[in-house]
Amino acid sequence: MNKRIKITISTLLTTIMLLTFIYVRPTLAAPSHEESQILQDSLSIVEIDHEIERISQEQHTLLQRQQELRSNLTVQQEQMTIQRKRAGSVLRSYYMGERDKLLSVVLGAKSIRQLLSLYDYYLLLINHDQDVLQEYESNYQSMRKTEQQVTQASMELETVKTNLLAQRKRIALLQSRVNDGVNASNDPDTLRKLIGEMTAxxxxxxxxxxxxxxxxxxxxxxxxxxxxxxxxxxxxxxxxxxxxxxxxxxxxxxxxxxxxxxxxxxxxxxxxxxxxxxxxxxxxxxxxxxxxxxxxxxxxxxxxxxxxxxxxxxxxxxxxxxxxxxxxxxxxxxxxxxxxxxxxxxxxxxxxxxxxxxxxx
Incomplete structure (x- = not known):
């Protein structure tokens, strides 16, 4: 059996299933007002249960993201400790006038060749200093952004947890109401059958x-x-x-x-x-x-x-x-x-x- 025939048969089966559900609806007598409310609550339970599944998955995803962000933040903080020392060393050298002394040596060169060599070294050192400071600034901003993301993820997680608890409480109340209504019905078995058919x-x-x-x-x-x-x-x-x-x-x-x-x-x-x-x-x-x-x-x-x-x-x-x-x-x-x-x-x-x-x- 080739792939195209398999797909065609699968499509036909799906269509037959849908048509069966569409044209063979529950054949029980029309429900009373109380029974309609029970049916409505039952459908709400089904739909809210899907929402609980979605929220639970969202909670799992957020928890993973929060853990990844915190792990990244720990690594960034360790890197920042190293970068802070390097940047501090550079800034101290300027504060203590060490770069000024080096510039004086360059300006005091006794030949053009010596001047050019010292000047190249001076530029190399200055460029290195700038790279160190820029890298420190970049890492610092990246760390701050990660900290904000951790905070945001934590807030979102708390919101999701609150929503999840609220939906679980809501579904418990609905389930209790449905159970009470079915038990109080004149024909609980028929009502359960109707609930099952309408849900399906x-x-x-x-x-x-x-x-x-x-x-x-x-x-x-x-x-x-x-x-x-x-x-x-x-x-x-x-x-x-x-x-x-x-x-x-x-x-x-x-x-x-x-x-x-x-x-x-x-x-x-x-x-x-x-x-x-x-x-x-x-x-x-x-x-x-x-x-x-x-x-x-x-x-x-x-x-x-x-x-x-x-x-x-x-x-x-x-x-x-x-x-x-x-x-x-x-x-x-x-x-x-x-x-x-x-x-x-x-x-x-x-x-x-x-x-x-x-x-x-």
């Missing part, structure tokens, strides 16, 4: 589908500046201020033209928020978010996920934060016009509005 459905289909849609949206946003330029009346200039107005129906049309995935979803602009809602197969997704204006590290309008609801179950902040980190849904005005800076963004009923100012700095 999320991990095998939900994560894949949500990531796929966010990736498609991130790719589409890269072409938004070009779309705006093509829309007559979308940009209005008043002196140094440029106002971009994107209508809800135009934005939906733009996304559908970018990727057929968005044929099943609708974007709604409301007061200070954006709502994305739709269904594909057995997957129902609702995303609520908002834009903020940021100037660091560069001027940008960034999208933040406030709520993420999958098949009626709201996922925790750890999932939302990961999506924001993995997929850039931002809008960068300088991709539209290089000499502008965004100064305001707001969403109104049916409209997204961005204000730009000319900026030639």
């Amino acid at each position: 459905y999320w991990e095998n289909v939900g994560v894949y589908e949500v990531n796929k849609h966010f990736k498609a949206l991130a790719q589409a946003m890269q072409n938004l500046p070009q779309f705006i330029q093509q829309q007559q009346g979308a940009m209005v200039t008043n002196g140094k201020v440029i106002t971009i107005s994107i209508r809800e129906e135009d934005f939906n049309r733009f996304l559908k033209s970018e990727n057929e995935l968005f044929n099943h979803f609708n974007f709604t602009f409301a007061q200070d928020r954006i709502v994305v809602e739709g269904q594909q197969g057995t997957m129902k997704l609702r995303v609520e978010g908002h834009y903020t204006l940021e100037n660091e590290p560069k001027n940008a309008i960034l999208f933040h996920v406030d709520r993420l609801v999958f098949n009626g179950l709201e996922l925790p902040d750890t999932t939302r934060n990961k999506l924001e980190k993995d997929f850039d849904l931002g809008f960068y005005p300088q991709q539209l016009i290089s000499y502008v800076k965004a100064t305001e963004v707001r969403t109104l009923a049916g409209m997204l509005e961005v204000k730009l100012e000319l900026n030639f700095k």
